[in-house]
Amino acid sequence: MVHFYLDARSGVPTYMQLVNQVRRAVRNGTVHSGDRLPTAREVVAALAINPNTVLKAYTQLESEGLVISRPGLGTFIAQGIPAPLAPALQRQLRRGLDSWIRSAATAGLDRDGMLALINLAIDEQGAHVA
Numbered sequence: 001m002v003h004f005y006l007d008a009r010s011g012v013p014t015y016m017q018l019v020n021q022v023r024r025a026v027r028n029g030t031v032h033s034g035d036r037l038p039t040a041r042e043v044v045a046a047l048a049i050n051p052n053t054v055l056k057a058y059t060q061l062e063s064e065g066l067v068i069s070r071p072g073l074g075t076f077i078a079q080g081i082p083a084p085l086a087p088a089l090q091r092q093l094r095r096g097l098d099s100w101i102r103s104a105a106t107a108g109l110d111r112d113g114m115l116a117l118i119n120l121a122i123d124e125q126g127a128h129v130a
Contacts, residue, residue: 002031004043014049018057026066026077029084037067037075 002025004018012020025031038046040054058075061067069075085093104114 001035002037004038004047006047006049015053015057015060018043018054019060022057022061022066026081027084028090029087031077033077033079033081035077037077039074 002022004021006014006017010017022031022037031037037058040051040058043049043054044051058067058069062069062075066078066081067075068078084090101114104117109117
């Protein structure tokens with residue numbers, strides 16, 4: 001199950017933080033097809049946010065095809081979502097990434113600087129990165 005959290009310093013709108021957390025959970029295999037997301041009421045109680053914010057996030061995810069809403073039952077991860085990365089490969093890539101993050105921090109980069117550098121590298125790969 002997804003356990004939502006908010007980063008007030010990120011500058012990312014609350015609903016997009018929720019959307020991004022579900023996207024990541026799908027990608028890394030934390031959630032699978034058929035898993036239920038927390039109800040809007042549960043998210044509101046946990047994070048003290050407006051119910052419309054949760055509904056906006058879930059609507060966005062539904063429009064992307066990542067979730068389906070079943071009135072009276074809840075919101076569920078859709079069938080046919082992208083397969084998560086194999087755990088062994090995920091661990092290997094994560095070790096390399098952890099090492100890179102330590103090196104970047106030692107060089108003086110903060111989170112925003114690291115993300116900017118990663119985004120630049122992805123953008124420069126162009127068509128090589130889907």
